[in-house]
Amino acid sequence: MEKQRYHHGNLRQALVEAGLSLARTGGPKAVVLRAASREAGVSHNAAYRHFEDREALLAAVSQRCMEKLGMLMDLRLSSVTENAEPARSWRRLDALGRAYVDFARTEPGWFQTAFSATGPHAPPLPEASEAAPHPFLLLTQCLDDLTEAGAVPADRRHGSEYAAWSAVHGLSHLLIDGPLRELPEQEVQLALKVTLSVISRGL
Known part of the structure; x- marks a missing residue:
């Protein structure tokens, strides 16, 4: 799944879109790296290549x-x-x-x-x-x-x-x-x- 995501699109953008989906239903508290990684179909470690921590992801989704x-x-x-x-x-x-x-x-x-x-x-x-x-x-x-x-x-x-x-x-x-x-x-x-x-x- 991780390789497929990298092949088909920008992983950083995929994580932001995942965070956007999480925020829509759960607000800012729902925007966490692990949940966004699952939503985007990649490993948790892959997310850290683009966002140093949860606050960085939240800022992009914000x-x-x-x-x-x-x-x-x-x-x-x-x-x-x-x-x-x-x-x-x-x-x-x-x-x-x-x-x-x-x-x-x-x-x-x-x-x-x-x-x-x-x-x-x-x-x-x-x-x-x-x-x-x-x-x-x-x-x-x-x-x-x-x-x-x-x-x-x-x-x-x-x-x-x-x-x-x-x-x-x-x-x-x-x-x-x-x-x-x-x-x-x-x-x-x-x-x-x-x-x-x-x-x-x-x-």
Whole structure:
């Protein structure tokens, strides 16, 4: 099986994909080298040729989960049909926030794993040139667009991405593994609507 895996594809990528599958159902705690090795059909020792320890594998899987989140947010942005500014940028900001919370609720394992890398393996904030859509870059671009459109005063723009990100991230966690996890759907939608409204009014 190990020889076959090496022949048919990249073992490192196979292990990351295995970890991604484990994270989807079990969250970050499920991402361990031994389980990923079994999932990929290789020996445990083979995994160590690509990942020095469990934290290294988790960091790689975490990055993939973040990419999944960014892809959904990017997809939602493309669905905004409004052309006139600043209405277009306001709707894009709303779409980003809704996509973020939707991802957390529909893929809680991936969402939790996306932010699970710690210590030296924790990724820094992305560079503006990063190829894959990253939630932070999508948010900052949307806020820049609002400023350029004259909808957000320039003196309020600096640092506003931290407040906006914190608000939707906090709500997401409260809804999936906090005291708001048992809210009826109608109340969930109200909480999301009000949170996004408070962000917009604050800007």
